Structure formats: C-alpha cells, structure tokens
Amino acid sequence: MYATVSSCNDSFKSGREGLLRRGACEESLAQRLSDRANIYCPGSQEFKNSTQRWSTLEAPTFRATVEVATEGDVMEVVKYANEHELPFLAVNNAHGAITTVGQLQNGIMIWMRQLNSVKITEDGQMATFGGGVLDKAVTDALWAAGKQTVTGGCECVSVIGPGLGGGHGLLQARHGLVSDQFVSLNMVMADGSLKTIDHASDLWFAVRGAGHNFGIVTSITSKIYNVQFPNWAFRNFTFTGDKLEALYSNINEHFLKDDEQPVDLFHYSVILKNAAIDANNPIISFYILQEGVDIVEDAVVAPFLALGPVSTFSGSGDYPALPSWIGWGNNAATCQHSGLANTRFPIELQHYNITAQRSMYNLLSNTLNEIPALNRSVVLLEGYSQQGVKAFSSKESAYPFRGSNLLLAPVVRYIEEDEKLAKEGKDLGEALRDILHVGSGRVTKRTYVNYAFGTESFQEIYGDEFWRRKRLLALKKKYDPSGKFSFYAPIA
Template sequence: MPSLYCFVALGITLTQALAAAYTNPKDYAQMPVPRQSPLPSESVQQGLGPSLSKNASIFGPDDSRWPDATERYQDFAVPQVQVVVQPGVEDDIPTIVKYANEHGINFFVVNRGHSLTSTVGRFNGIQIDVRSLTDISINKDAMTAKLQAGARNYETIDVLWKEGYVTTTGSCSCVGMVGPALGGGHGVQQGVHGLIADNLIGLNVVLANGTAITVSETSYPDLWWAMRGAGHNFGIVTSFDMKIYPVTVPSYYYRNYVFTGKHVEPLFEELNKFHANGSLSPTWGGAFGVYTMEPSVSTTEATIFWTFIYGGSKEDAAADLSSFDALGPVAVDEGDVPFTSISDILISGLESDLCAPSKVHITGTAGLQVYNVTVQRQLYDLYNKKVSKEPLLSGTKLVHEGYAVEGVLRGKPEGSAFPLRDDNLLMYFDAMPPPNSGLEDFAFQWARETEDLWNAGEGEWRKPTTYVNYAAGHESLESMYGYEPWRLEKLRALKAQYDPLNKFAYYNPIVPLES
C-alpha cells in the first residue's frame, strides 16, 4: 500500500478464523478471551524443544528477545502471548502445531505483526513467530520465485530488482508478503499484473491438525480457492511460489501536489476523470491522497496531499496531469525513481513514521467505485470540526488509494475467495490517540461517521465493502467475504472440512469464537 497508507497491510501470516460483527471494535477487547491455563515457557521448552531443529527457539516474557518478538504495529486489542516459538526451518511448524493440539494450547502465527483488526485481541497462547524464515529464491527458467513466510515487501522487491524482475507486492516496505496475499494484496503493480493473490502458483500450508500439504490449482483446488482471499482462516503458509516478470520500466515518474480546502470540489472532479471509473491506464501505478493537518500550510484546516506514480517519463505523464497543475496547488514536487524507491516516495519506507510500531490505531475503511464530490467536502469539513474539538488527534489521516485496476479486473470474481474486484478505490481512516488521552471513544465515533459518509456516497444500489486486510473488526462478514450467498456457504463448508475445531479463529473469522 502506498505511502501514508501503510496501515493496510497486515503482517499476520496466518492467524485464525473470524469473529462476529460488533458495533464497536472495543467490543472485542472487552469480550472474554478464550481460557488458556498458565503456560510456563520451561515446560514448552522441555516438551517441544527436543523435537525442533537446532536453530529453533522457545522463550517467555523474561527473555531479552521477548520485546522484539511480541512488538506489534497496532497496540489496540493485542494478542495475549504466553510463549514465543521461533521455528528454525519450515518443517518445525507442523511439529509445533501438533504439540499445541496435543496439549490443548491455542496457537497464532505472526510474521510482521501488522494486523489491524481488533479480533486478534481474543487470542491467548503460543505465538509461532516466522520472521526468521526469509529465504527468497528465483527460478529464471520457470519465471517464478519461492518466498518463505517471513519475507517482507522490501526484501522481495530488492532481491527481484537486482536480478531484473518485479512481482506484485504491497507498497509498504515493512509489511510481510504472505499476510496481504491471503486477503488479496493490492499494490502499485496490480494495474499490469493483478493482485498478489492472482500471482500465486502454489502454497506450502500446515493445516489445523498439523498436516503439511501443497495447495495449488491441481492440489486441493477447493482450498486453493479459499486461501486466495480468506486464507487467514484456513492454514499456516510456510512458503509459497509466485509469478515474476522481467523489468520493463526502469524508472518511475512521480509528482506530489499540496492542495487546500478550496480545492476539494475541483480536485475530486478531476480525480474522477483521471480514474475513469476503473479505466485508468495500467501505465499508471495510481494516485494516492490524504487529508491531514500540516501546520506549515494551515493550523486550522486539513491539508490535502496527492501523489501520482507513472511507469514512464515526465513527458508522457504530463498530459494526464495538466488539469491538476491548472488547479493552482500550493506546492508541487517531482522526480524519477526506480521501483525499489517508490515506497519512500509514498512515505512508507522502512524508516517512515508509518512503519513505527506500538501505536494505538483507531481505523475505518470502505471500498468505492468513484469519489462522491459532495461527500468529500463533508468529510473534509468533518475532519476540521473533529480536530478543532480535539487537537490531540491532529495527526489523523483520511487516506485515498487509487491504484490502476486493469490487472485486477482480469481475474474472474468466482475464481477465488477474494470478492471485491469492482472496488476501484480504497479508503482508510487512521486516528492515533496519544497514550492516556482518553480519546479512543471520540476517535471510534469519528471513524464510524467517516465510514458512513463514504458508504452513503456510493448510493443505495451498492452495499458497503471492506478490504479484509484493512478491516477494524466491526465489519460484517458479507462486506469482507462477499454478499453472494454462495460465497459464505462455500467458505463455511470448507472451514468445517479443513478446520472443524476452529483453530484459526482470530483474524476476521468466518466462524466466530464462542464467548
């Protein structure tokens, strides 16, 4: 995801099923956590350790490695981890799962800890930490790459680029690859090559009972369908193969604009023309914007930042950008960068504030087809009203992601569990109440009001949609997994087949945990 939009990305490689929809994400934090007897790390070390590879580790809260291993992007409704197990090799994971099952212990898999949803707050047990499994290998003859579960976006982009290849990734450097892929996986390459999930070839998966299998179009094809869009509910991906493509665009042109409140209506009218209701040329990586406070521009009203990414030269991009130049922006910045630097342009590089861990994020999201200009004005005015009342929330961001979608639309809607191929635009609200400010409830209300405006702007004919990787935890199952009745029926049937005891029940679950 682009820049100021790192929030998405959801680094939990695996996780576990979904919970029921609640009015407020705080409901999950307040619900009883599934009971788990105290779990001394010493007993796990003694019982499990001898069965694992020599590089595996098992430790508890007293270990010096604990803070790094349990650190998360989202500090609201965090999982209750009692013991961390770090596999040394992929083959350790089936052994860990079988041990947990034999001893009645809940397990939860994490690669980068970027999960946003409050549903993970109901976990209590062993964290399987796959961050050390980062191997990336390229098969040039087959035009594929094999990635282990801990591989991050920036590592994948860098390794492939050095060999003359690209693939579909998210746009936030610090997020893992497999977590977003299991929920679809949006990114700058999607206009040309489709979602991350569209480029998967095969998955090495550990099922809830500890069985290791390979899942592909020809091996467990029913699970192959489910894993691409609802995969967090079905198994642990230990590694996966995906398509790669020769680099054909050596340099990307970007142009950054700064606008103010007077530009709202003309800006969004031009953006609707630019995106052309899902017909933006895939030569464009997309156009991405944010409402936020910038004191150097205004201390009383939100500033509007917009970034355009083009796979080519400034001269070729100029015609499509001339109407934005004509709006009279406050400032303009531009340049050319390789694909490896796009995350830095989008302010989502490794050292960016958006990759900073341990913040409370109060979020909301919606999928749109076009921008409702009237609603965008209402959102802008609401932003100013809320920040005027609670200045400590001046860092709140309303993020607008407008990727090219041609490659996404090539995928058949019925071909995978990902149901939202007609979402042309992704919206994201992120408020970060300071510690001990008591502003969580205020931020929750603002987030819901924002979501309501986004969805109302789509009209009565279109129901709310939720990109599962951006879900906060209160959204309906239908909005995440599809309104067609057959979709949830199929997912529930597969859940009963592959995870009948609901071991994977913590990440936007299809089958909610019992209270």
C-alpha cells in the same frame, strides 16, 4: 541440538525452581524444534521486541514467542499447542491491526521472520518465497535478477499476509492482485500436518482472499515477470482544504472517467493535519505515479497544477524506489511500531462522491480540533489501476471486490489513554466510513480485509453473494472445524 530458550528474566534460578518460573512448556517445546529456532519468554528483551505490534489496540497476548527456522518447526509448534490446548498465531511483521486478533490471549506467537528466502526457478518464470519474507526483500532480490512481481506497496509488510487477503499492489494493473500470482503454497493445517495447495485443491479458492482462516503458509510459489518498465516518476501536490472539491472532481474526470484508470498511473492522497500550513484544518497531500517515464507527463499534471497547490515537488527513479517516495518505505513513520493505536476503517469505491468527500473532511477537521489526542489521524485514498485485477473472474477466488477502483481508509491514531478515547476514536472512524458508504449508493460496505477494523460483517469483508458464504463456511468446517485459525477476520 534444540532450540534456545530465553529466560523470563536475567536472574532466574537454575534447577526445578527456575524451570517452573520459566514455564515447562518452553523447555519441552524447545526439544522438538530445530537448532536455529528460538523461544522467547515474558520478561526477556527478545520477547518484548518480538511482540510489539504496529497497533496496540486490542492486541493479542502471548506466553511465549517461538521464532521458527524451518517448515517443520511450524508443524511442531501447532501440534504442541494443540496438545496443550493453547491458541496460536503466526506473525510476520505484526502489521495486522484488526481487533479480532485480540481474542487470542496467553497463546503462542509463531514468529516467521527466519523463513525469508527468495528462490527463482531455473526458467525464470516463477519464484518461491518463504512464509516470513517482507516486500522489500522480494522486490530487491527479484530486481537484481531483472524480475519483478506484484507485492503490497509498503516495504515493511509481508508478501504472504496481504496476499492471503487478495493483496493490492502497484503492479496490479499489469498482472492482478498479489494472490493472482500464486501458483501453489505450502500450508500447515490446523492439526499440524502440511499440505501443498494449488489449483487442484478445493482450498485454492479460499486461500486467495480468505486464507488467514485456513492455515499457516510456510512458502508460496509465485509467478514473476521480466522488468518491462524499469523507470517511474512521481509528482506531489500539497493542497489546502478549500481545494478539495476541485481536486477530487479532477481525479474523477481525468483518472476515472471511463471507470478505468490508465494502466500506467497510480494516484494516492492523504488528508492529514499539518499545522505549518494550516493550523485549523487538514491539508491534502496528493501523489501521481507514472510508469515508464522519467517525468510525469505534462498532460497528466496540468489539471492539478491549475488548481494552485501550496507546493509541488517531483522525482524519478526505478521501481524499487517507489515506496520511499510516498511514505511507505522501511524508514517512514508508516512502518514504525510507535506504540500507537492504529485503527483503519476501509471502504472500496468506484469514484469520489464530492459531497461525501466534503462531509468526511469537515467531520475529520472538526473532530481533530475538538479532540486533540486524535490529531495523528489521517485518511488514506489509494487509486490503483485495475485492468489486471479485472482480468480474473471474481468467481475464481475468495477476494470479492475486483470491480472497485478506489481503496479509502480513515486511519484513526492515538496513544491509548482510556476507554473514552478509544470509543471516540472508533466512533470517528466508523462515522467517516459511513459518510463515504452513503455517498457510494451501495447497500453493502465493501471492506478490504487486510485493512479491516474488526467489527465488519462477513458480507462486508467476503462479499454478499450467498454462494460465497456457503462455500467458505463449508471449507472452514472441513479444514478447521475447531476454529484454530479464527483470530484474523474469522469466517462465521
């Protein structure tokens, strides 16, 4: 038995002519794979479905999708690609929007979705996750066993992808980043061999923050925890733009006053167009999430109610419900592959510079009025508690920005029409980020690698300490000297 090959179109001819039309690589590769693997070729509906991405801008192109079913399949695809001098890229749910992946053309896509297992150890202290498993599957499987761990907030995103870049999550105040939970991981290397990476490996530093550059993770073993606070509550407020200064001043005062947000709170806001509320200017949707309560405490809510929101609503439930409350669930627009260019321009900050917030808002408002094609654009402002993140030394892993309290990201969205619109979108995103950067007072922009646009420097993504660059470059030279894994925020 060997892998199924999907034809390039429904009417391909059999025999040698059909084989050539499909491409000999698909047939010969199929014979090397397990019987549950699949190969999808251009022209088939499966290929079209598999290669759709969350962002269309500067997307990679592929000559085939290989849906792997085993760790051995991943190894064989990498070896095969090397033999035929083909580039390759591992993909989970295709939410990596960084434009550097567009440098991969006519390659092989390694689709990881069948590697989606969740296995809890007998002692209940750890779990092993398959390399293609998504956040919701992990949260639900662990929750059923009375367990949880740090994952990203979006249900539709993988655990592994964000984890390789550090990985912010709603439980990070208690336990640290997604990557801080790693105990070991299995990784297919540039030559197709398999390595188990743990604290004894020199790669342990690199895979937790710059891991996209070193291999394809087929599984990780992660720390897990007993559920301590099953209940959470949220409160949402909608504000018009004239309340911006008061809102973000309140957040600075009540959430970030001592440079440390309370461990049981998460705040999140989105600046976006909503013509039903204000036809000319963006509005601000602001959320407070609190752990261990059924109603967000009055003392937390009161300063924001006093500002006079346009509307407010609230709710409560258990931890797995959180993503659906704030628009990060599987059914939310955030998770759909809608044929948009979704470009992010992230920056990590300590607190809100109110003057910069106003300048950023005004630029966004004016530009969306001038260029209606960009009207889907938003600004995300994520405020995670950092106690668990700061408990780990920044020297222990490649993730460099453990002291940052805020993750802000202008997200410029549009339907690709022409190069002019793409340039206008990029210019807007960069300008919004530049305003926030100047307001931070820092020399270097702190850019979260998992949200990066693709034009950022090494220092902006991986930190400006000289020793970081030296160490990562040495590891890259040792483990991937030919740059097989240099399509996602490459180390250079």
